[in-house]
Amino acid sequence: MNTHKIIAIDQSTSATKAMLFTEDCQLLHRVNIDHQQYYPKPGWVEHDAEEIYANTVKAIAYLLEKEDGVTSYSLAITNQRETVVVWNRHTGKPIYPAVVWQCQRGAAICNQLKQDGQTRLVQERSGLLIDPYFSASGVKWILDNVKDAREQAEQGDLLLGTIDSWLMWKLTNGKVHATDFTNASRTLLFNIHTLEWDEDLLELFTIPATMLPMALPCDSVFGETTVDGLFQTPVQIAGVLGDSHGALTGQMCFAAGMGKATYGTGSSVMVNIGEEAAAPPQGLVTSVGFAALDKVFYAFEGNIHCTGATIKWMADNLKLIESPKEIESAATSVVDNGGVYLVPAFAGLGAPWWKPDVKAAILGMTLGTEKAHVLRAALESIAYQVKDLTDMMTKTAGVQLKELRVDGGPTRNQFLMQFQADMLQTTINRSEVEEASALGAVIMNGLARKVWTSFDQVAQLRVCDHLISPKIDDASVDQFYQGWRKAVMQLIK
Secondary structure, eight states, X not given: OOOOEEEEEEEOSSEEEEEEEETTOOEEEEEEEEOOOBOSSTTOOEEXXXXXXXXXXXXXXXXXXTOOSOXXXXXXXXXXXXXXXXXXXXXOOBSSOEEOTTOOTTHHHHHHHHHTTOHHHHHHHHSSOSOTTSSHHHHHHHHHHSTTHHHHHHTTOEEEEEXXXXXXXXXXXXXXXXXXXXXXXXXXXXXXXXXXXXXXXXXXXXXXXXXXXXXXXTTOEEXXXXXXXXXXXXXXXXXXXXXXXXXXXXTTOOSTTEEEXXXXXXXXXXEEEESSOOOOOTTOEEEEEEEETTEEEEEEEEEESOSHHHHHHHHHTSOSSSSGGGHHHHHTTSSSOTTOEEEOOBTBBOTTTOBTTOOOEEEOOOTTOOHHHHHHHHHHHHHHHHHHHHHHHHHHHTOOOOEEEEESGGGGOHHHHHHHHHHHTSEEEEEOOSOHHHHHHHHHHHHHTTSOSSHHHHHTTOOEEEEEOOOSOHHHHHHHHHHHHHHHHHHHO
């Protein structure tokens, strides 16, 4: 009997999770350790990188306490993306707190580059928009503002890395300074076509090349660790990727045209566009989706501001329902939306409209409109927004949406999932997997260790929760969707 087990580290924005998986991807145990969020100025967000590492070791120790008689382990890592650490290669100490992806301190740097006309170059090379969300402006800010930082960097004394890099460097006692292609593709410094750090992008952000980690495919064996002596014999670190890419992999979207949507407060939509890095639609980005088995798959990614948040607003602010769970029965108590459309632009309209000053609105009401019509319109708005994004992604990439794999709390709403399938005219595959990102890291770990040698072998492990097929015809879809487009156009005139 194979007793090998994989410890997946899921280092997220608010906590460090460690999960123990069997070789056939069954989750056995998990532990969650929160870390402090620091807000030194409005719009600034920092983490203590040393606290994150200490929590990682603690979490692994906790898992090992539950184990008895297991002969071998390996480690896989998935992580919050874009958050970046700069540390001294000799002392191993960060020279400044980690700059988190939510931090806006790099806004002036990014605005200057945009004014200087660098948008096109940056997007062509990195697939990304110039934005403080990505890592590069945070690194430049540290080098420009921390005493002696630039001088130390120029002398080759400083290293930089996203959280995966920092953890690997610490776990290997400074022997391994590496990252994977997915995390690298979120820094604004990586050329997604050549799969190398880009000299011109480094020059734009005035970052010395000596600071950078080695970038490798996700299914690499990155190094070995005893995890500060927790293991008597070193174990392999194998399988690393950013958390959204982990979810794409954990949902087993291995073929072009397969997409995943995570429904939460907002929604993250990612579509595998195949082995060519196409230029993204306006306002979206192209990243390395995942890299394994000597192949690199690219993905378009976009985010919707308000999906689950709209349902919560109906309950908490308008008091139309007692709790979000009640919305489905209300929505299905009427035969259709009665011509009512809700455009949930509570934080402006995001992709594909990009109108930050537009406010939310409910349109099409008459004296015959009932509460149920408004609640139904709220649910329908989620499906329309996901359709807006996926249509734009698949059209630009020239691929057909084969299936949308979904996860998150709102996916339990049967009406929403059926309406989503109808709007996309494609199958919705609702997953049981709660920890899709960690599962993605475990899959990469298994590929790295040659447990599996093809994506087909991995795909057979998928536990399918529920397939939802479209039930209405194209003409009806077109009628509903045109109503949505008309409502949006009324607001953005």
